[in-house]
Amino acid sequence: MSQTKDTPPAYSADFVVSAAAFKQFPEPLDFEVALLGRSNSGKSSLLNRFIGRKSLARVSGTPGRTRLINFFKIAWTKEEAPFYVADLPGYGFAAAPKDMVAGWQELVNSYLKAKRPNRLALLLMDIRRDPQIEEKNLVQWLKDLAIDFRLVATKADKLNSSARSKRLKIIQKDLQLPEPPLMFSALSGEGREVLISALRQKAQSD
Template structure:
């Protein structure tokens, strides 16, 4: 299905999150990962338009940005939530200190959160912070999918080797290789997302 994207709001506190009934209780998909892993680029590739701002400066996203995906009747069918990146050292400590106040409540308590898309860079070895995030998702019982971004930068052998290392290091056999640039894996990820609507 073809959607149009509507920016809803930027939230830096739990009370600023969109009211579920304002978007017809549409299931939300959260995009999480380290800074500069490609969250905004992936969101735009899925939406088919430049909904999220892409910055070459890591750590530029400092709020949870919510986007509604509207059907042909302009009804919200899905909501994308673009979360701030983590693990970028140059972000001020004051901003980092603020993150748990609105990010952890969102991930732990948000009733409309249907799927967490955990992004890892296929060009980078497994990171402790990524493993911690995945372990936390399992502990909280959240549905999640791990996507390995930027696979267009790897040769066939490198891709096979790096994905195997990520699966071992992150403790999961389910990793979708993705390239926002070439479109690799976008259809497979959409299938996971669309399953949320069919399950309702």
């Protein structure tokens, strides 16, 4: 693939706010992407690679912000309308205390239930792992709330192409997804163009 075909880095990408509750969510823009997934599934890495700017990683990596919803405002070009990316707190710490799990649920629930028009949720999971109860519950949750979503199988660079397609089939079947998962590697950038066009399509759909 030639270098020139790739979408250049976002024209602007700014950290907006770390929200601990509904009241702190910014007023919605025309379009919003929500990043959901287990801790360590690659949400922050995907975001950085996706926008092609390293400067945001520092913000999202700030200790203490990881239990909050981090909003970023992205614009591909000077002319295009900006949109939000909401990086939701990761779940699935084996040793997480009960009240921490409950806190996560409450925050994510208030975000998913909030009226945020034209939103696309990306549910990330490591391509090598089988969907767990958390992923199954999240898929059900998104369906119940009628939130459009795509599954993104991350860390694709860890597998060769035949292993990848096997894993994608298993994940799609396990989660009963209507469409095959998208694939992404923050390491190589593979999947970036497909993801960008999926998002642009959705952004223009309302």
